[in-house]
Amino acid sequence: MAVEIERKFLVTDPPSEDVLGAGVPYRQGYLAGEGDVEARIRIGPDDAWITVKAGRGVSRTEVQVAIPVAEAEALWPHTAGRRLEKVRFFVPLEGGTAEVDRYADELDGLWTVEVEFDSEEASAAFTPPAWFGVELTDIEGWSNAALARRGRPADPPS
C-alpha cells in the first residue's frame, strides 16, 4: 500500500496505563527532506525500517521497508539534529487502532495520536474520542519531521 490516509491529534489527557498497554520504544532519524518528501529511519527494539513519505494532507504516499538494524545504525550518525525518540502504544478504537506516541528527550511531555484509515471517506467520517485533543494533521511544525528538527512549536495550534 503506497497511500497512507492518516489523521493526527494532540493528546493532553493521555489514557491510563492499563488502556495504553505495553509500548514499543522507537528512535526516528530524518535522513533528508526536500520539497514534500521526507526519508527517515526508524529503529525499534529488534527491527528497523526506511520510510519515505511524500505529499501533504490526509492522503500521502508512503513506502516503508525493513532493513537490517546494523544498516540503520550505520545511517543513524547522519541524522544528527534531526531525531526524536518516543514510545508508541496501540489502543483499539472502534474501526481501527489509535497509535499513541509519548515523546522523550527534548519533546518530553508531548503526546500525540495518529489514526490510519482505509479511505478518505472513512477519514472524513471519523469522530475522535473524547481524549483526543486538537487536530494536528498538516499543521505546520507538528509533523514528526518538523518536531525532530525544530522541537515543539511555542504555540499550540488552535
Add this chain to the structure above:
Amino acid sequence: MAVEIERKFLVTDPPSEDVLGAGVPYRQGYLAGEGDVEARIRIGPDDAWITVKAGRGVSRTEVQVAIPVAEAEALWPHTAGRRLEKVRFFVPLEGGTAEVDRYADELDGLWTVEVEFDSEEASAAFTPPAWFGVELTDIEGWSNAALARRGRPADPPS
C-alpha cells in the same frame, strides 16, 4: 555491507559495443537530499530499489533495499526536477567490474564509469585503464544526485 568504497571517472572514449555488452536501462529519481545524505529510487526493467547514501569521498555509507516496482512508481512523481536516465554496462576489469553509465535525455553524450573496491587500500592502489578519463570522485557537481538536479556542469573537471 553499509560501506561503499567507490571511485568515479569521466569516459570520453567509450569501449566498443562488443566490450560493453548488453546494458540495463535505469531511471533514477532523487527523493530528498540534506547535508551529506541523499535518498533516491532506482527503477530498472523488472526491479526497483530505495538507496540512501551518506557521507563524502571514496568511502560512503550506502544502504540499498529492493521495493516493489509499483511502490517506486508511486514515489516517482515526487522526484520531478531531480531525475536522470541511463543505461548501465558491466565491463570486467582486473580485480573487479567497471560499471559504465551512458546517460540519456538532457545528459545525452555523457558517459561515466564507477569501480567499487573491497578496501580503501585497493581503491588507492587502483590503476585506471587507458579508456578511463579524468577522475570525478567527490568533484562538486558530478555526483549523480547533482547531475539529476542541475545537469552537466559547464566546465569539465581538470
